[in-house]
Amino acid sequence: MRWAEGFIAVDWGTTNRRGYLIAPDGRLVDEMEDDQGILSVPPGGFPEAVAQLRSRLGDRPMLMAGMVGSNRGWVEASYVPCPAGLREIADSLRWAEPGWIAIIPGVSYASGPAADVMRGEEVQILGAVAQSMVGADALVCHPGTHNKWVRLKEGRITSFRTVMTGELFSLMKEHSILSELLSRPVEIGEAFAAGVRRGLDQDDLTAELFSVRARVLLGKAERGDAASYASGLLIGTDLRIGLRGAPDGEIAVMGRPELTRLFAAALEMAGREPREIDGEEAFLAGARQLAELI
Known part of the structure; x- marks a missing residue:
């Protein structure tokens, strides 16, 4: 079966996976999502996990992105070094099954002591560029478990930096002395704004995190x-890192809406102009572009 007759795009992460059935004309005709990330797949279990995807979405060629191509995934697809565009990504696909299942490589950045990697975000970012959702020369903020600040030049990823903001919040919510206080939903209001301002202005994150509990105990802040x-x-601390040396102008905030709205609000508080972009839409755009290059 040829790729032009339709394919399945898979975003397979550490804890979740999402699959999309793409018709020959590029339309999204079916999709699924579950919690069967790579950590839930037993040794040697990827063929069965892929068969489950096919039983749900059909017997089509597959294009897979994310941690499935890591050294903890199915077949390791080596990182493409910056600067990286869609052509470099397509030329470095790793075939789990020749002509039938392609695994997308991640992107790496190394300059002096700096070292960073991404897997999956590159499909969204470059797909957004291809569909003119993002300019060819832009700064992209990609919130998630590991937030990415990505610089684009002439439509290629030239550098990026990862900040572990999402994972830190999750760890504190589940395993820290603050866990009881962090169970409520995050709301964009005065408390959120006060935290953003503190993170932007001060360099005392680890001390200020402890004060979250102390302020409640001493009646200086509401538990809620x-x-x-x-x-x-x-x-706010994340933004202080990502905006360091950033050019003026609009910042694309790409990902899941429940996360992009928080970062977009914080960027406005920092005096910057954000534009939210749906990460799923961008991922599908990237997958379609890569399928055309196969």
Whole structure:
């Protein structure tokens, strides 16, 4: 079966996976999502896991992105070094099954002591460029478990930096002394804004995180505001890192809407102009572009 007759795009992460059935004309005709990330697949279990995807979405060629191509995934697809565009990505696909299942490589960045890697985000970012959702020369903020600040030049990823904001909040929510205080939903309000301002202005994150609990105990803050303040504090610190040396102009905020809205609000508080882009739409655009290059 030829790729032009339709294919399945898979975004297979550490804890979740999403699959999309793409018709020959590029339309999305079916999709699925579950919690069967790579960590839930037993040794030697990827062929069965792929068969489950086919039983749900049909017997089509597959294009897979994300941690499935890592050294903990199915077949390791080596990183493409920056600068990287769609052509470089397509030329470095790793075939789990020749002509039938292609695994997309991640992107790496190394300059002096700096070292960074991504897997999956590159499909969204370059897909967004191809569909003119993002300019060819832009700064992209990609919130997630590991937030990415990505510089684009002439439509290629030239450098990026990862900040572990999402994972830190999750760890604190589940395993820290703050866990009881962080159970409520994060709301964009005064507590969130106060946290963002503190994160932007001060370099005392680890001390300020402890004060989240102390302020509640001493009656200086409301218990119900703790999660919003802590989230704002982490995001403000994230922005301080990502905006260092950033050019003026619009910043694309790409990912899941529940995350992009928080970062977009924080960027506005920092005096920057954000534009939210749906990560799923961008991923599908990237997958379609790569399928055309196969």
